[in-house]
Amino acid sequence: xxxxxxxxxxxxxxxxxxxxxxxxxxxxxxxxxxxxxxxxxxxxxxxxxxxxxxxxxxxxxxxxxxxxxxxxxxxxxxxxxxxxxxxxxxxxxxxxxxxxxxxxxxxxxxxxxxxxxxxxx
Amino acid sequence: xxxxxxxxxxxxxxxxxxxxxxxxxxxxxxxxxxxxxxxxxxxxxxxxxxxxxxxxxxxxxxxxxxxxxxxxxxxxxxxxxxxxxxxxxxxxxxxxxxxxxxxxxxx
Numbered sequence: 001x002x003x004x005x006x007x008x009x010x011x012x013x014x015x016x017x018x019x020x021x022x023x024x025x026x027x028x029x030x031x032x033x034x035x036x037x038x039x040x041x042x043x044x045x046x047x048x049x050x051x052x053x054x055x056x057x058x059x060x061x062x063x064x065x066x067x068x069x070x071x072x073x074x075x076x077x078x079x080x081x082x083x084x085x086x087x088x089x090x091x092x093x094x095x096x097x098x099x100x101x102x103x104x105x106x107x108x109x110x111x112x113x114x115x116x117x118x119x120x121x
Numbered sequence: 122x123x124x125x126x127x128x129x130x131x132x133x134x135x136x137x138x139x140x141x142x143x144x145x146x147x148x149x150x151x152x153x154x155x156x157x158x159x160x161x162x163x164x165x166x167x168x169x170x171x172x173x174x175x176x177x178x179x180x181x182x183x184x185x186x187x188x189x190x191x192x193x194x195x196x197x198x199x200x201x202x203x204x205x206x207x208x209x210x211x212x213x214x215x216x217x218x219x220x221x222x223x224x225x226x227x228x
Contacts, residue, residue: 035217037164045156045164045207047217061216095163102170105211107154109175111163 002026004096004112011118012086019082020115022096029077030054033099035106036070036081038092039114046092050099050106051079086119093117123147123212125220132226139195141223143208146189153191154209155184157202158222164207168193195225203227 007021022034036048049060051070058070069082079096094115097108125145133139143153153171156164166175168184171191181196191210195202208220 037219044222045158045209045219047219050217097164102152103211104215105151105217107152107166107169107209108156108164109166109169111165114163 002098002110004098004110006094006096006112006115009116009118011120014087014119014121016086016119017082017084018086018117019080020094020096020117022079022081022112024053024077024079024098027098029072030074033101033106034070034072034079035097035099035108036068037095037097037108037111039095040089040092043092048081048094053079083117086117088119091117091119123216123218125208125210125218127206127208127220127223129221130224130226132228133198134228135200136197139198139202139225141193141195141206141208141225142190143192143210143220144190145210145218145220147213148186148189148191148210150213151210153184153186155182155193156207156209157204158207159204167206198225198227200227 003025005023033052035050051058053072071080096112098110099106155168157167158164167182171186172184183194205222207222
């Protein structure tokens with residue numbers, strides 16, 4: 001069965017960086033992309049970007065360009081999302097999700113359990 | 122920036138039909154997807170490509186599209202369907218966009 005297991009909760013100070021991992025199992029990792037979606041407390045879902053697990057190509061949300069980097073390690077079937085220069089409004093639950101291509105966009109059929117990142121001084 | 126508009130809340134009694142709408146200018150050209158999210162849990166895909174249902178999703182969940190509006194319909198609503206529902210689509214460049222979410226309350 002397809003599973004995405006994320007790393008544990010993080011507490012960071014403003015200006016720091018965080019790196020969240022997402023280990024995939026139950027499918028051929030390089031046959032799908034991975035997207036990252038975040039959800040601030042009590043708020044809706046925000047798409048952060050996508051990475052191809054096949055060739056490492058990325059597509060980031062314009063709002064986060066320059067602060068976010070998504071990578072994969074095919075030897076361990078793990079995807080990573082690093083967010084730099086953290087601010088208080090980056091406090092959110094961060095989800096990874098398996099991305100299926102549909103026309104010129106993506107949708108998400110399996111999700112990780114979420115990782116709470118808290119940014120506080 | 123492109124937006125998808127959902128009603129903040131919908132309320133129905135058990136056994137009735139719930140309809141949740143999502144409006145956006147690009148919807149005639151882009152598929153819509155629907156996710157169910159219960160408190161403290163990750164979202165679950167319930168409808169893809171406007172009206173397709175993933176395996177394991179009950180038949181009472183259906184989707185439809187008309188012009189700039191897509192609709193998630195839940196027939197014979199059950200207490201377990203109480204959750205937040207999000208539509209998702211894309212703008213003209215393919216960038217993923219989520220609606221603001223609709224809280225479904227089962228009275």
